[in-house]
Amino acid sequence: MAAQKEAVMRNVRNQIALANAQVLMNSSTERCFTKCVPSPSSSLSSYEQACLSKCMDRYMDAFNVVSRTYMSRISRDRLENQQAAAFH
């Protein structure tokens, strides 16, 4: 029973992680393609490949900055709401 429960939880976590990763991949690919391959030719040049690699790293950086900013905003807003509720 406990093992089955663990299996269900693991399954749910894995599926969500996979879905998140897919969205992240699609989104970064589209944005970096737009940036790095403005006029597609008969093959990807080494310059374009280098640009794509860098772009992917910067996309992850941007994701992390946005994530940090959003999380701290959420906890700041929550704190302010608590203080407002305590005050009234």
Add this chain to the structure above:
Amino acid sequence: MSDNLHFDQVTQKELTSFIEREQAQAKLHASIQRFTDLCWDKCMSSKPSTSLSRAEESCLVNCVERFLDSSLHMVKELENKRAQLSG
């Protein structure tokens, strides 16, 4: 995964709240993804460099904060309009 799992009520409740937590987490992740795309388009210079510049980073931070301010502003605006209509 077998087709017929039979969990007792305590386990069912536990699983329900687990899934609710995971869904909330996934929603949060989806918002972060949406903001990243929105702010990427606004903030990133044309050619990716070897690290985020200070300007890009502060643009991303401002972009998220101001988007959330805008979102709150729209909600307030809507509430005002509704109050005017009913008042």
